[in-house]
Amino acid sequence: MNNNFTLSFTLDGRPVSFNSSPDKRLLDLLREDAGITAVREGCGEGECGACSVFLDGMLVNSCCVPAVNVAGCNVTTIEGFSRTAAFKIISESYSEAGAVQCGFCTPGFIMASAALLQQNPEPTDDEIRTGLSGNLCRCTGYTMIIDAVRLAAGKLKPTDFSAPDGDDNL
Amino acid sequence: MHKISASVNRSDAYDKISGKAEYVSDIQYPDMLYMSFATASIQHGKILKINIPEIPDGFYIIDGKDFPGRNRATIVAQDWPFFAEDEVLYYGQPLLAVAGPDPAECGLLCSSITAEYEELPAVSVIEDAVDFFNDYSIVKGEPQKAFDSAAMIFENSYRTGIQEQAYMEPQGMIAEYKNGVLTVRGSMQCPFYIRNSLMNAFALDAEHVRVIQTETGGAFGGKEDFPSVLAGQAAAAAIKSGKTVKVILDRRFDMMHTPKRHPSLIDIRTAVDNSGKITAMDIDCKIDAGAYQSLSGVVLERAVFVCTGAYNIENISVRGRTMKTNHVPSGAFRGFGGPQSLFAAEMNMYFLAEQLELSPLDLKKRYLFKKNDHSVTSGIFRDDIKFDEMIRMIEDSSDYSNKWEKYNTASKKSKNNLMKGIGISFAAHGGAFTGNGEQELIKSLVKLSAEPSSTAPYNVRILVSNVEMGQGASLTLRKIVAETMKLPLERIIFNRPDTLEVPDSGPTVASRTIMIVGKLLQDAAADLSIKLQTAAAPLSGKPVTVEKRYVHPEEFKWDESTFTGDAYPGYSWSVNVVEVEIDPVTYETHVTGSWAVYDVGTAIDMKVLCGQMQGGTAQSLGYASIEKMQILNGKPGQASFTDYTIPTTLDFPDTFCQFIDNPYRYGPFGAKAAGELPNEGPAGAFAAAVSQAVGKIITEIPVTPEKLEVELG
Numbered sequence: 100m101n102n103n104f105t106l107s108f109t110l111d112g113r114p115v116s117f118n119s120s121p122d123k124r125l126l127d128l129l130r131e132d133a134g135i136t137a138v139r140e141g142c143g144e145g146e147c148g149a150c151s152v153f154l155d156g157m158l159v160n161s162c163c164v165p166a167v168n169v170a171g172c173n174v175t176t177i178e179g180f181s182r183t184a185a186f187k188i189i190s191e192s193y194s195e196a197g198a199v200q201c202g203f204c205t206p207g208f209i210m211a212s213a214a215l216l217q218q219n220p221e222p223t224d225d226e227i228r229t230g231l232s233g234n235l236c237r238c239t240g241y242t243m244i245i246d247a248v249r250l251a252a253g254k255l256k257p258t259d260f261s262a263p264d265g266d267d268n269l
Numbered sequence: 270m271h272k273i274s275a276s277v278n279r280s281d282a283y284d285k286i287s288g289k290a291e292y293v294s295d296i297q298y299p300d301m302l303y304m305s306f307a308t309a310s311i312q313h314g315k316i317l318k319i320n321i322p323e324i325p326d327g328f329y330i331i332d333g334k335d336f337p338g339r340n341r342a343t344i345v346a347q348d349w350p351f352f353a354e355d356e357v358l359y360y361g362q363p364l365l366a367v368a369g370p371d372p373a374e375c376g377l378l379c380s381s382i383t384a385e386y387e388e389l390p391a392v393s394v395i396e397d398a399v400d401f402f403n404d405y406s407i408v409k410g411e412p413q414k415a416f417d418s419a420a421m422i423f424e425n426s427y428r429t430g431i432q433e434q435a436y437m438e439p440q441g442m443i444a445e446y447k448n449g450v451l452t453v454r455g456s457m458q459c460p461f462y463i464r465n466s467l468m469n470a471f472a473l474d475a476e477h478v479r480v481i482q483t484e485t486g487g488a489f490g491g492k493e494d495f496p497s498v499l500a501g502q503a504a505a506a507a508i509k510s511g512k513t514v515k516v517i518l519d520r521r522f523d524m525m526h527t528p529k530r531h532p533s534l535i536d537i538r539t540a541v542d543n544s545g546k547i548t549a550m551d552i553d554c555k556i557d558a559g560a561y562q563s564l565s566g567v568v569l570e571r572a573v574f575v576c577t578g579a580y581n582i583e584n585i586s587v588r589g590r591t592m593k594t595n596h597v598p599s600g601a602f603r604g605f606g607g608p609q610s611l612f613a614a615e616m617n618m619y620f621l622a623e624q625l626e627l628s629p630l631d632l633k634k635r636y637l638f639k640k641n642d643h644s645v646t647s648g649i650f651r652d653d654i655k656f657d658e659m660i661r662m663i664e665d666s667s668d669y670s671n672k673w674e675k676y677n678t679a680s681k682k683s684k685n686n687l688m689k690g691i692g693i694s695f696a697a698h699g700g701a702f703t704g705n706g707e708q709e710l711i712k713s714l715v716k717l718s719a720e721p722s723s724t725a726p727y728n729v730r731i732l733v734s735n736v737e738m739g740q741g742a743s744l745t746l747r748k749i750v751a752e753t754m755k756l757p758l759e760r761i762i763f764n765r766p767d768t769l770e771v772p773d774s775g776p777t778v779a780s781r782t783i784m785i786v787g788k789l790l791q792d793a794a795a796d797l798s799i800k801l802q803t804a805a806a807p808l809s810g811k812p813v814t815v816e817k818r819y820v821h822p823e824e825f826k827w828d829e830s831t832f833t834g835d836a837y838p839g840y841s842w843s844v845n846v847v848e849v850e851i852d853p854v855t856y857e858t859h860v861t862g863s864w865a866v867y868d869v870g871t872a873i874d875m876k877v878l879c880g881q882m883q884g885g886t887a888q889s890l891g892y893a894s895i896e897k898m899q900i901l902n903g904k905p906g907q908a909s910f911t912d913y914t915i916p917t918t919l920d921f922p923d924t925f926c927q928f929i930d931n932p933y934r935y936g937p938f939g940a941k942a943a944g945e946l947p948n949e950g951p952a953g954a955f956a957a958a959v960s961q962a963v964g965k966i967i968t969e970i971p972v973t974p975e976k977l978e979v980e981l982g
Contacts, residue, residue: 130295135288136288136291136292136294136295137287137288137289138288139288139292139294139437139438139486140294140439140519141437141438141439141520142520142909142910143519143520143521144520144909144910144911146909146910146911147437147910149437177287177288178287178288181287181288186287190282190283190286190287193282193286194278194279194282194283194286195278197276197278197279197876197877197879197880199279199281199282199285199286200487200739200740200741200880200884201285201436201437201438201485201486201487201488201738201739202281202282202284202285202286202290202484202486202739203285203292203436203437203438203486203487204437204486205285205286205288206285206286206287206288209286227918228918228919229918229919231918232917232918232919234917234918235435235437235910235915235917236437237434237435237436237437237487237489237884237888237915238437238487238739238740238880238884239880239883239884239887240883240884240885240886240887240888240916240921240923240924241883241887241916241917241918242879242883242923242924243876243879243880243883244918245918245923
C-alpha cells in the first residue's frame with residue numbers, strides 16, 4: 100500500500116504510534132502490530148464480540164472499526180483492563196461461577212460484563228442478558244456467564260474501573 | 270453425592286479470562302508463510318483446465334500432486350482429497366492453494382486463479398439423492414410377522430437439518446518440515462488421527478510425524494475430522510516451501526468448507542396390535558453424507574443403533590444409508606447420529622400417542638427401556654435404568670403433567686392469545702466407541718509418570734492423547750488421579766498432548782474421555798501408588814511410570830459383521846422438558862422453561878458437568894429452532910453468524926439440571942458418558958411443546974417462524 104500513514108492513539112494507558120494503512124482493521128492493528136493477541140477474531144463481522152475493546156470508554160467490536168478511526172482516541176483492551184481492580188473482581192466471579200470453558204470468547208465477555216457493570220452496578224437478570232447479547236458463546240449456554248455477572252454485581256465501585264495509582268490511566 | 274463431585278475452580282480459567290491463553294492464531298514464527306485456497310465455483314463437474322497466473326518469487330502453488338503417499342485424508346474412509354483432482358464434487362472444494370509471505374497477496378493470487386469445467390448434474394438434498402456409500406440393515410425379533418398380524422399400521426416421515434458446530438475459535442494449523450520430521454500444531458480433538466492421516470498422505474513413518482495440540486477454542490466434533498484435511502494441506506505447503514506455514518480459516522471460509530451435522534430423512538412404519546400395543550417398527554434412516562464418505566458410516570451406525578430412542582420395541586427392522594450429495598462432506602457433531610434418530614423416535618411416539626388417543630407421556634412410559642431389555646442390536650441393558658425416579662424428579666421441577674393438561678384443554682390459535690405448549694422427551698446415549706471399537710480399533714493406552722519436583726516429593730504427570738477443548742478434561746482427569754492417589758490436585762499435571770510424548774489413548778470423541786480414559790487413569794493411578802510405596806528410592810531423578818491398556822469387559826459381546834450384541838458398554842439417560850409460548854401473529858417461539866434430569870453415573874465435577882449440560886441443551890434447542898442452514902443454488906446458503914444464528918443470551922432460559930445417583934460399574938468412581946447426552950433430548954421436547962401449542966405435529970426441525978407460518982397459514 101502506498102497510502103500508509105502514522106497513526107497515534109492511547110493504547111491501554113500509553114501513547115502509541117503505528118504505521119498503518121486505510122484498509123486496516125483495529126483488530127489487526129491490535130493483534131499484529133501491537134501484539135495483543137488476547138483480542139480474538141471469532142467472526143470478523145461484528146457478530147460474536149470476541150474482539151471487544153473499549154474505544155473512548157465505549158464497548159466496540161474492533162473487527163468493525165477501521166484503525167484510522169482511533170487516531171487520538173483512547174483504546175483499552177483486555178490487557179489494559181486486566182490491571183484494574185474491576186478486572187480482578189469480574190475474573191474471580193467468572194472462575195467461581197464456572198463461566199469459562201474453551202475460553203475463546205471469554206476476554207470479550209469480560210469486556211462486555213465490565214461495560215455493563217460500570218453503567219449499571221446492580222443489573223437485573225434481564226439487564227444482564229441484554230448487556231451480554233452482543234457476545235456469542237457456544238460452550239456454556241450462558242447460564243454460568245450470567246451467574247458470574249450476578250456474582251460480581253454489587254461488589255464494584257466506580258474507582259475499580261481505573262488503573263491503580265501510579266499506573267498509566269486507562 | 271460422591272466427594273469427587275464437589276466442584277473445583279478450573280486451573281485454566283485465569284489464562285483464558287485474561288487472554289494469555291495462546292490459540293493457534295496467536296502463534297507466530299519468524300519467516301513464516303501463510304496460505305489461501307482457490308476453490309471450485311461449481312457444484313459438480315469435470316475439471317478441464319486450471320488457469321494459474323504468474324506466481325511471484327517466494328510464493329508456492331500447492332495441489333494434489335504434492336502428496337507422495339495419497340492425496341486423500343484418512344478420516345475412517347480414505348476418500349476425501351486434500352485438493353480436487355479431475356473432478357469437483359461440491360461448491361467451494363479446494364482446487365489448489367497458494368502459500369506465501371503475505372496473506373493478503375495469497376488471497377489475491379487465489380482469486381485470480383480460474384478453472385474451466387464440464388458441468389455435471391448435482392444433488393443438493395437428501396430427498397433427491399439416489400446413490401449411497403453405506404447400506405446397513407438390522408433386524409430384531411420378527412418384525413415381518415408383527416406387521417402381517419397388525420391391527421393398525423401408521424407411517425410418518427421426520428426430517429432434520431444441517432447444523433454447524435460454530436466453535437468460537439475457527440480452524441487453524443501450523444506446519445513445519447525440518448530434518449525429515451513433519452510437525453503440525455493446531456486446534457484439534459484427535460492428535461493421533463491427524464498423525465495417521467499425515468503418515469498416509471506423505472508416506473512417512475510414525476517417527477517422522479509429530480502432532481501437537483494447541484489451546485482449542487471449542488470443537489463439538491467439528492475438530493474431529495476436518496483438522497486431518499487442513500493439517501495435510503498445510504503440511505504439503507511446508508514440505509514444498511521448506512518453511513513454516515500457517516493457515517487460519519476466517520469464519521466464512523470455515524463455515525463454507527468444514528463438515529456439519531448430517532441432515533436426515535427418517536421414515537417410520539409402526540405396527541400396532543388390536544390391544545393398542547406397539548409391536549414393531551420398520552425404520553428407513555437416511556443421512557446426508559455429502560460429497561465424500563469420510564466418517565459417515567460410523568455416524569450412521571450410531572443413528573441406527575439408537576433408532577427407537579429410549580423405547581423398547583420388540584420387533585424392529587431398520588435400514589440405514591449414507592446418501593451421496595454434492596455439498597461439503599457431513600461430519601462429526603456432538604451426538605454423532607443420535608440427535609437425528611432421537612428426534613424422529615420422539616416425534617413418532619408423539620404421533621402414535623395422537624393416533625392411539627393417549628397422552629404422549631402415557632404412551633412413552635409404557636415402552637421406556639428397563640434393565641435386561643434388549644437394544645435395537647439385541648444387546649442387553651445390564652445396569653439399572655431409573656426412569657421412574659427421573660420422571661418423578663422432572664414432574665416436581667417442571668410440573669409437566671399439570672401444565673400439559675392445562676394447555677391441552679386451552680383453545681388453540683387465536684389472534685389474541687399466545688399459544689402455549691409443553692413437551693417431554695427421553696434420551697439414551699451409549700458411551701464410547703461402537704461395538705468392539707475400543708478393543709479392536711483404539712486400544713487405548715495411558716501412562717502416568719511420577720516425577721521429581723522442587724516443591725513436593727514428586728508430581729504426577731498424566732500422559733494421554735485426549736485434549737482439553739473447553740469441556741474440562743484438564744480438570745476432571747486430574748481429579749480422578751488426585752482422588753485415587755490421595756494427592757492434592759496441584760500435584761497432578763496435565764499438558765496439551767504432543768504425539769512425541771504421549772501414548773495413543775484414542776481420540777477426544779464419543780463421550781469416552783472420562784468413561785474409558787478416565788477409568789484407565791484411575792487404574793494406572795492405583796498401580797502407581799503401590800509402585801511408589803514399594804520402590805526403594807523412587808525418585809532420585811528417574812521418573813516412576815505406569816502404563817495401562819484398555820481391555821473390553823468380557824461380558825459384552827459384539828458381532829461387527831451382523832451388528833448384533835452390545836453396541837455400547839454403558840448407557841447414559843436423560844429426561845427433558847421444554848415449555849414454549851408462540852406468538853399467534855409472528856409465529857415466533859419463545860422457550861419459557863427448560864428442565865432436565867440426567868443419569869450419567871457419578872459426576873466427576875458438578876460444575877463442569879452442569880456446564881456441559883447447559884451448553885449442550887442450548888445447542889440442541891438452537892438445532893430445533895433457530896439454526897437453519899440450507900444448500901441454495903448448490904452453495905451453502907448461510908456462511909456467517911449474520912446468516913446462521915446461534916443462540917445468544919436472549920434466546921433461551923436457564924436449563925434447570927438435576928442428576929440422579931446411579932454409579933456405573935466400569936467407570937471411574939462410577940462416571941459414564943456425559944458430554945453428548947444434552948444434545949440428544951431437548952430438540953424432541955421442544956418439538957413436542959410446539960406441537961401441543963399449535964395443535965399440529967412437528968415432524969421437521971428447525972421450526973422457524975417462517976416454517977410455522979407456512980404450516981399453519
